[in-house]
Amino acid sequence: MDNIYTEIFSNTWQPTINLGDILKIPLVIILVGVLLYSFMLLLKVRILVDTINSEGNFKMKALVSINLFITIFATILGTIIILLG
Amino acid sequence: MKKGKQYIPKKFAKVDKSFINKLRSEEEHGALTSFSIFPKKVTFYGKDPAEDIVLIVRTHWVAFVPHIVFVLLILALPLIFLALSSQVSFLGTTTLYIGMLVVCLVLALNVTITTILKWYYTVNIVTDQRIVVIKMDNAFYHSYAEAQLEKIEDVTHTNIGVLGTVFDVGDVHIDTAGHGVDFHLRMLPRPRELQDVINDLLEMKQKGDI
Numbered sequence: 001m002d003n004i005y006t007e008i009f010s011n012t013w014q015p016t017i018n019l020g021d022i023l024k025i026p027l028v029i030i031l032v033g034v035l036l037y038s039f040m041l042l043l044k045v046r047i048l049v050d051t052i053n054s055e056g057n058f059k060m061k062a063l064v065s066i067n068l069f070i071t072i073f074a075t076i077l078g079t080i081i082i083l084l085g
Numbered sequence: 086m087k088k089g090k091q092y093i094p095k096k097f098a099k100v101d102k103s104f105i106n107k108l109r110s111e112e113e114h115g116a117l118t119s120f121s122i123f124p125k126k127v128t129f130y131g132k133d134p135a136e137d138i139v140l141i142v143r144t145h146w147v148a149f150v151p152h153i154v155f156v157l158l159i160l161a162l163p164l165i166f167l168a169l170s171s172q173v174s175f176l177g178t179t180t181l182y183i184g185m186l187v188v189c190l191v192l193a194l195n196v197t198i199t200t201i202l203k204w205y206y207t208v209n210i211v212t213d214q215r216i217v218v219i220k221m222d223n224a225f226y227h228s229y230a231e232a233q234l235e236k237i238e239d240v241t242h243t244n245i246g247v248l249g250t251v252f253d254v255g256d257v258h259i260d261t262a263g264h265g266v267d268f269h270l271r272m273l274p275r276p277r278e279l280q281d282v283i284n285d286l287l288e289m290k291q292k293g294d295i
Contacts, residue, residue, distance in 0.1 A: 019212035020177015027188050035265050040224035041199065045182040048206045051229060052219055060205055072175075072189055084124045085181030 020085065027082050031075045038071040040062070093123055096213065096295055105285075119274050121145045129210060129217055130229070140211040140282055144204060145254040145268050148272035152200040178282040199218045199223055209270050211282055213295045216259065230268070234290045236261045240283045242276035259283070 042064045049057045097105055098133075121127075121141040161187040170176045206221035215234055221227040237259055244255035255276035260269040273279060291295045 001162070005244035017175055018177050019175055020181045023177070023181065023185065027185055030188055031191065034188075034195050036196055037224055038198075041195070041202070044221070044224045045206075047204075048219075048221060048227060049266065051131065051227075052129045052206065052208060052210075054124070056205060060202060061268065063198060063201065066195060070194060074187055074191040078184050078191065081187060082181060085178050085184050 024082055024085070031078050031082075033070050035075045038068045042068050078082055088171075096137065097123075097139075117200065119145055120278075127210075129219070129229075132212070133214065137213050138210055139213060140279065142209045142211070142270075142279055143275045144207055144271050144272050145258045147252045147254055149200050149204060152196065156193045156196050156200075159189050159196065163189045167241060175197070209268075209273070209279075211279070211286065213286065216268065216283070218270065230266045230267060232259070232268070234283075234287055236263075236265060236285065237287060240261050240280050240287075242277060242280045286287055 045060055045064045049061060089099045092242060093105070108268070119142065122139070124138055124141050127138055127141060129138075163182055166176065167179065168180040170179045170182050176182075189278070203221055203223070206219060206227065208219050210217040213234075215231050216237070217229070217231045219229050239260040240257065241260075242255050242257045244250065244253075249255050252274075254272050254274055257268075257270045257273055257279050259270070261267055270279075286295070
């Protein structure tokens with residue numbers, strides 16, 4: 001009888017803290033936030049290009065567009081890796 | 086009036102002021118410079134056709150060193166976790182920290198792009214009519230302020246600290262009449278030259294030369 005009790009209580013679930021599981025949701029939220037931010041950056045540059053017109057504007061527009069594409073790709077990739085991890 | 090690579094508008098060609106002579110000798114053109122004199126292909130919202138841009142000044146790169154350090158810290162964080170994850174059990178799987186590395190790379194990229202845009206679009210324009218200060222902080226904030234030259238009462242510059250001395254950067258404070266906008270332009274290259282340009286323009290404006 002004592003053996004059965006010991007066996008039952010030794011196999012009960014014990015909570016363990018895993019930092020990895022806690023980090024998953026904040027990391028996905030950060031990724032989505034950065035994606036929205038990079039889109040806002042594109043819109044901001046569209047306004048600023050209208051405010052000050054200079055030779056470098058094309059470079060800046062290209063820079064934020066490339067940034068948005070990289071961010072979209074990295075958000076998808078990052079979310080998959082984080083959820084699998 | 087054009088002299089080789091130099092370009093000085095007609096109304097300034099015969100002006101005998103220290104800033105024109107200084108500008109002639111140290112002219113530095115280009116789209117991506119911090120101190121651009123008589124820029125040719127630059128206009129701004131509300132610029133009059135007869136108005137000439139004398140000077141465009143952007144913040145010195147040394148002001149963005151904290152941003153560079155911040156980016157390096159963002160990049161270092163996941164690498165530390167990645168190295169520790171195989172040794173410390175409660176940190177979880179290595180795969181998650183590869184994901185964290187992707188997050189930090191995207192974050193660092195966006196901070197870098199924001200810093201470049203902040204440098205490029207935080208611009209102080211001195212024309213023969215007014216001073217225009219365009220400021221961009223991030224994707225959610227930018228401002229546009231201007232003051233007519235007639236409204237400017239006092240211009241001072243300060244050069245403080247080690248960075249100021251080593252890189253020749255400083256702040257320029259432009260005091261305007263009444264309760265209008267006062268400009269406090271921070272971390273500018275060659276602040277005394279900007280002060281000299283504004284003071285000479287004020288003098289020319291008062292005499293009716295421009």
